Amino acid sequence: MINLFEVQETNKMIEESNLDVRTITLGISLLDCCDSDVDRLCEKIYKKITTVAKDLVSTGEAISLEYGIPIVNKRISVTPVALVGASCCKTPEDFVKIGQTLDRAAKSVGVNFLGGFSALVSKGMSESDRLLIEAIPQTLATTERVCSSVNVGSTKTGIDMDAVKLLGEKIVETARATSDIDSGGCAKLVVFCNAPDDNPFMAGAFHGVTEGDAVINVGVSGPGVVKRALMEVRGKDFETLCETIKKTAFKVTRVGQLVASTAAKRLKIPFGIVDLSLAPTPSIGDSVAEILEEIGLERVGAPGTTAALALLNDQVKKGGVMASSYVGGLSGAFIPVSEDQGMIDAVNAGALTLEKLEAMTCVCSVGLDMIAIPGDTKASTISGIIADEMAIGMINQKTTAVRLIPVWGKGVGEVAEFGGLLGYAPIMPVNNFSCEAFVNRGGRIPAPIHSFKN
Structure with missing residues (x-):
């Protein structure tokens, strides 16, 4: 009740x-x-x-x-x-x-x-x-x-x-x-x-072939709620920190469960899943980066960032999974640059680089998301970045993704404006050493040895 x-x-x-x-x-x-x-x-x-x-x-x-x-x-x-x-x-x-x-x-x-x-x-x-x-x-x-x-x-x-x-x-x-x-x-x-069949978030949503004729999936969001809860336990130990995140994720996910079950009943369409991801927006106070800074980082990108993100992602999943009949999609913490004011501020301060973001994707929900890069970046360089991120997902048995935006006519130090939930982004530098010979080999990188489980 x-x-x-x-x-x-x-x-x-x-x-x-x-x-x-x-x-x-x-x-x-x-x-x-x-x-x-x-x-x-x-x-x-x-x-x-x-x-x-x-x-x-x-x-x-x-x-x-x-x-x-x-x-x-x-x-x-x-x-x-x-x-x-x-x-x-x-x-x-x-x-x-x-x-x-x-x-x-x-x-x-x-x-x-x-x-x-x-x-x-x-x-x-x-x-x-x-x-x-x-x-x-x-x-x-x-x-x-x-x-x-x-x-x-x-x-x-x-x-x-x-x-x-x-x-x-x-x-x-x-x-x-x-x-x-x-x-x-x-x-x-x-x-x-490793794209999931039931992801409700754009731009990666599609209706998987294992799904029924129609289904209702809901994605919740609550970075601001988690940050406010963590402000109440500032300076406390990791056990207290983790318990606070779990309890907050539970409450946020219950809201999603209520909306999902109500929508499914009224539309007479089966309820699929609740994706309990922390999805930021450009609004002040609605930032995953600010949660990580509340955990104890001066800026996102500082030493300890990957560990803090791993902790956050895990506790969100642990707290949210008990709050819904079915949890799916991506579920965890998103780290898009343009959609998160704290991430933008960290890039502008010089604390957060593309390479550090790649390291963070090893433990977050998705990957290199909404990152603006120079418009003259070569196609082979973009392919190399995609290959790196795909390798992280393949080896770690998790979903990873790349949403890069080479902003035509603009370079490092300029800003790209996308508007709405997509926000704006500072254009980040890219390693311009060539990977063209690697990308041009063609064919398929084989599955890792631990994939053979049948």
Whole structure:
């Protein structure tokens, strides 16, 4: 039972600490839309999305009003489009047409983003996968709400380096195609290793083939709540610190569980998972970096940063997993640069570098996220950074991702503006020693020895 004290406590977290439900994401399978004709396929896709998701936004708004819980985004994820379009798409332009249909459907139902312009190529690319990847720059340049992701590696299969090389080139093309918005198209593209099927967060969300026809996933957020709780135990030992994080994560996740179960019941769609990640925003006081500094760092990037992040991530998972019937997605702590004012401040102070961020990704929920780099960075260098991050995920049996933004026409010391939840970012320097011969080898990096568990 929820008592009066818990209601008051939750209200306080919302009012004073930026507690919110970051997203209700409706996953929709498009497998039953497959057709040999691309125009008929687009018609089926539009009809299914606008039918299944017609009440998503109004339901989210009603729940937010009724419970007083801010629900920041309502989103849709769909079956990876490389699979859906495999039987009819013969050119990249065919996939662009599907992407534009998805954008039109997203606007029709009023969601903020739609994810799933995706391909799963951890062991190799089919012709359909390759065509979709070729279509990414034009699709992201001609749509507003469509997000794209490509899974290029896994612990079980290794890393497809042909895909890694191709994506380095496509990221550069996307940056050039969206140069009028500080290469913001790249903010809607994520490269994954070990991508989960049930992630509600953009830009990496897609509706996995192991999921049902439709499902409700919710992502919660509460960095400000955790920071405020830690301020009450400043100077205490690690046991007290860990207990405080766990208890706070439990409370935050209970809010997500309430919203998820209510939305699923009202929409008559099964409840999937709660992703209990600490997802920051550019708002003051809503920063993962500030949590790490409250733990005891002068600035994020100082010695001890990776250990503090590992502690935070683990305690969030331990506290949140007991608060929901089903926990999934990414779950833990995000460290995007542009979306976290504390991270931005650390970069500007010289405390946080790209190399330190890479080390931190070994213990966080995702990876190198929303990092602006010089627009003249070579495609092979971007591919090398992707390969490094994929290797971390593959070896450590965890999800890792890369969302780099080479800002066309800008260099180190300048700032890229993305707006909204995406925020702004100082452009960070990149190691410019060449890895071109490595990237051009082609083929696949084999799975690690500990992947053989059958």
